[in-house]
Each structure stands twice: as C-alpha cells, then as structure tokens.
Amino acid sequence: MNEVREFVIGSYHTFTDWDCFIQSGWTLDSAKPKTKYVDIPGADGQLDLTSALTGQVNFDSREFKASLIFPITKSRSAWELLKNTISNAINGQELKIQLPDVKGYFLKGRFSVGKYDDSTSIATLEISATLEPWRYKTMPTILKSTISGTKIVPLENERKSALITIDTNVALTVKFDKKTVAVPVGKTEILDFVLKQGTNNLSITGTNAAITITYQEASL
Template sequence: MNLGVTFDNLYHTVKDWMLRFASLQIDEPSIQTYQLTVPGRDGILDLTDALYGRTTYLNRTITMNFWTEFDHDGHLQSELMNALHGKRMTFILDNDPEYCWTGRLSVHVQKNCPAITEVMITADCEPYKQPVTKLGAPLERSL
C-alpha cells in the first residue's frame, strides 16, 4: 500500500497524482514567549504563561517529500500548483487517519532527470493536530 495525503477531501497524492512518499518531517512548534525587561530588576520578567495560565505556541512546519515516474507530459507541476499552492487546507496523513492538520501549502516541483519528478509540499500549520470528528461531515466521508 502506498501512503499518501488527503487534502480537503478533494485530492489524494497517490490516487490523483501517483505520488510516492519519500519522507515526512513534522517540526515542533515554537513556544510563544513574552518577556519584559524592567529597569532596576535583576533578570527578565517572563510573562509567557500570564495571559492564559499555560504556554502557547506558534505555527509548525510540515514538509512532505514525494516522487513519481508518471509525469511524462510535464503537467504535474501545473496541476499541483492549481490544486494546492498558496491555499489554506486541511489534510490527513494516511498513516494517522484519526487526525488532521490545517495550514497554508506551498509546492515545489523539481525534475532532476527525465524519468523521476520530485515534489515537496510544505505546510505552515497550526500547532496542534485535530481529531477528524471535530471537522464535520465533509472530511468524514470515505474516499
């Protein structure tokens, strides 16, 4: 079975573009800190947890690398750009179908040789993945 990614329940990387997973990197989100320098005070006043009583986080980056042998006509880049590039989408990884991520996508396509096309999809995502059941009916449909 080829692992893939479903974007907004509209596109699947294997079924629509015959992309094969090469690698997946899910970065940790940066801590959203707020520190204040007070004149005459030793050290920095850390107010990071003051507003919500817990640590909050910035976005995280998810990088998905794929490859395919099925781009003989050279239209893959146009298809991916039209479908995904610059769009904010919710996506589900096949190896973690209970959860989804939401973020803005960017696509980079590179053809190093005539036979293989490499595709990198990068997502600037919210810090937490969400259970699919929280999203409502459109993402609960099976493919």
C-alpha cells in the first residue's frame, strides 16, 4: 500500500489526524534574496550593497498555499467539526511545518485558514502561511569528542549561520576565526563564534575533557 502524502503542521498530521488529503498543486515560494543596489552617476553598472551591513545575504519570507480535501460523503457533521478543529489548531498560530517531499527538515511561520468549499461531494479547505526562508534540520547537529591537550574539531554547517552550545565536564579554551573564548564547566552557548557555510575548524584545548557540541543547521 502506498504511503499517503501529508503535511505535518505543529503536532498535527493532515491525513493521520484529520483524514484530509493534499490537493495537487500546493505551492511554496523560493527564498528570494533581499538585494540593495545604488546607482553611481558616471560609473558603469550599480554598486551592490546587498551584504554591506552584515557581510551576508538576507532573504524574504516564503509564502505557502495549499488545499486540504475531505470526502464530505463520509459525513457532513464530521466535516463541520473538522473545519472548527483545524481553524482552532492552526489559524493565526506560529507553527512548524514538515512537507511530504522534504524529509528531515521543517519550515516555520504563521498560518491562516482561508475559504471553505463544500458545494460538491469533495470538501476543500484552503490554508496558507508566511514562513521563514530557512529549511531547518528536524534534529539539531550534535558532535561528541574527547580532548586531551589541543585538538582541531571540524564542524560542518549548511547555508545559515549558526551559534554553537558546548557542554563540557572541565574548563576549556576554544579558538575560532581569530577569537579565543574560555568555556566553563557545564553548558554554554558561545555568542562569540558564528559558524559559516562549510567546514568550521575549532581549536579546543582541555585536559581529559568530554564535550558535546550542539548547533542548528538550516538550508534554503
């Protein structure tokens, strides 16, 4: 039996929990970069200031639209109840959504419930959302290591910049990107380091240290 495709919105599965099928043709906009160009009189082209402020490119929100389908012949009273259930669950709420074609990632943003149409035997309910541009990994990235002396620890990161949290049983010294930070025993979010896309090499110094590094990866 083929698996039924569904959205997971917050803690709700559109088919498993609501018996709703996904209408073909649901849409998700691409992440459009926020660009800034300035005309310079007497010069060719334009001056690109897109990443001048932060050193990185920012992106607009994504618009998501879909229709859920419910066989109204199944039960009109069940449909009336379902409309209220879905509206109370997601309308105006800021929630995560997992798409059926993108496993291991979620997007997040604010949802709206639109038009209901029960004029035929197949009832439809329109939903939409304004989502952040990023596809976040469902699970944070976790790396465990032992340190005796100084060790280079490579961290692979996707497109979005990320902060790291280090949990350690002994005090450490961590160097990255020309910065050095003293990390105490326990769990500490390191605000001085920002992981970039690709490989980020941390130089960690400690004695008999057992560490856990955690960070949230995201891509476009």
